[in-house]
Amino acid sequence: MNMTAADRTAIDNDLARTQTYFEIRRIRDQEAAAKKQERHELAKKRDANRSTWMRQTQSTRPRRLDVNELNPVTGALTWPRLLQGPDYSQDREALDRAFASRAATGGLSYEDQQRVAGVADDLSALLKSRIRDLPPRDYLNSHAFLTNLVYESRSLPD
Numbered sequence: 001m002n003m004t005a006a007d008r009t010a011i012d013n014d015l016a017r018t019q020t021y022f023e024i025r026r027i028r029d030q031e032a033a034a035k036k037q038e039r040h041e042l043a044k045k046r047d048a049n050r051s052t053w054m055r056q057t058q059s060t061r062p063r064r065l066d067v068n069e070l071n072p073v074t075g076a077l078t079w080p081r082l083l084q085g086p087d088y089s090q091d092r093e094a095l096d097r098a099f100a101s102r103a104a105t106g107g108l109s110y111e112d113q114q115r116v117a118g119v120a121d122d123l124s125a126l127l128k129s130r131i132r133d134l135p136p137r138d139y140l141n142s143h144a145f146l147t148n149l150v151y152e153s154r155s156l157p158d
Helices: 002-060 086-105 110-129 136-153
Strands: none
Touching: 086 110, 086 136, 110 136
């Protein structure tokens, strides 16, 4: 009878060990699936953030001036209304000369590009110092024009 009780206990222990093994395996599989799902959701969120970031940077990056803003043959610039004032004439003339030279020679030297950027920065600083007195839309258009002008100066003419 002792042998039978011992056999029964051994069988019960083997059964409990087997059940415990499969229970632990099931728990590990669930945890692995949960971690995989979490990684997948993080990757989706990261990709969504990346695409949002790409859209935002593309929409705010400078663009080339179009033919309404820069005559590709003569290099003549069409200035925003705000920058047509007499306070900006000296800087405007310097930039007009640079872009006329660019149209004639097919590009600007590095030094000329730096001068264009410096003059545009000076104009932007002057605009910014008067920002409280300017219509917001005119300020934004003028600032964007200057940013695009610098970008254009670093590009080869079409």
